[in-house]
C-alpha cells in the first residue's frame with residue numbers, strides 16, 4: 444500500500460488524470476481543423492478506454508456490440524465528458540451492454556428498405572422519391588444509427604458500377620423528382636465523387652430535388668470546406684435544388700465550428716434542416732429538446748423531424764415510450780417559433796412510410812352549432828372556430844357529445860372572446 448502522503452488526490456485542481464493527459468495529447472497531435480487528419484486520428488473500439496473512464500457496461504458494449512463499428516473523430520470526442528457515463532455525447536459514441544442484446548421485437552431492416560430496393564443501394568418507397576445509399580462510411584458511428592446493418596461494413600461499399608445502375612434506374616423512372624443521398628454519410632466521399640454524383644443527378648431531366656443526409660456538420664464540421672461548398676453551389680441550379688438534412692441531437696453539439704459549417708452551406712444556397720432522433724438518456728425531455736432547437740435556430744437551422752427510434756437490433760437502451768415524443772411536442776409549442784418545432788414522426792415498421800404524431804389539440808366537432816373545439820397548446824384553454832356554412836365535410840369530423848359540450852361551453856373562447 445502507498446504511504447498516505449503519496450496517494451493521488453483527484454479532487455485537487457492541479458490533478459491531471461491519465462485520461463485528461465491522453466485527451467490533451469490526442470487533441471494536439473495533428474492539425475485540428477484538417478478533416479482528413481481528424482478521420483485518420485479517429486478513436487476506435489477499445490481505444491476509447493484511453494479517453495473515457497469506462498464503466499463495466501460500456502466495456503461489455505464495446506466488446507459485444509451487435510451493431511455497427513465503434514469509432515469517433517477527436518473533434519466529436521472532445522465534446523464528451525470522460526467522467527460522466529450519462530453525458531449525451533458519450534451515449535452516442537460509446538456502446539453499452541444493452542447493445543449486445545437482440546430483442547424479439549427488433550429487426551436489422553425494420554423499414555424493409557431492402558425489400559423495396561430494385562437495384563443495389565437504392566430504395567424506392569415513395570412514388571416520387573428514392574433513397575440512394577452512396578457510401579457505407581461516416582465520421583462517427585452513432586450508436587443509435589438506424590442503418591447499422593450496412594453502415595461501417597466495407598462489404599456494403601458502393602462501386603461506380605453500382606452507382607451507375609442506380610442512375611439508370613432513376614433515369615428510367617420519370618416519376619422520381621427527389622433523390623435523398625444517404626448512407627452512411629455521402630459527405631464522407633471525396634469531392635470528386637460527390638461532384639460526379641451531383642452531375643449525374645443534374646443531367647436527369649425529371650430530378651429536381653437532391654437532399655443530402657449528413658451528420659458531418661455535427662461530427663466533423665471541418666469537412667464542410669470551401670471547396671465542397673463550391674461543388675454544391677455549382678450544382679445548385681435552376682435544374683436542381685440541393686437541401687441538406689443534418690442530425691443534431693443535443694445542444695452540446697451546437698458549437699461555433701458547427702455554426703461555421705452551417706453558414707458555409709447556407710452561403711452555397713443549400714437550405715439546412717434538422718432531423719433529430721429522440722433518444723432515451725440523450726434528449727428525452729421537453730427542456731432538452733427546446734434548448735437544442737433554440738440553439739439550432741440561432742445557427743439558422745430549421746427543425747424538420749424528431750424521429751421515434753427504429754426497432755433495430757440492440758436499440759433497447761435508447762427507446763422511449765411513444766407518449767414521450769408527443770409530450771415533448773406539447774411542451775415545446777408556444778415556447779419557440781413554429782420553425783423550431785420538429786414534427787414527431789414514426790417511420791412505420793414494414794415499409795409503411797412516415798406518419799406524424801402529435802398532441803390532441805383538436806377535441807372534435809359539435810355539430811348542432813357547427814363548431815370545432817380545440818385546446819390551446821399555449822394556455823391550456825378551450826377555443827372554438829366554425830365550419831363554413833356550405834361545408835360538405837361535416838361527417839368527417841369526430842363528434843363531441845352534448846354532455847361534453849355543455850361541460851366545457853362556458854370556458855370556451857371564440858373570435859369575440861369567452862362564449863356567453
Ligand code: SF4
Pocket residue numbers: 580581582583584585587588589590594626627628657658
Ligand atoms: S452519421 Fe448517420 S448514417 Fe452514419 S452512423 Fe451516424 S446516424 Fe448512422
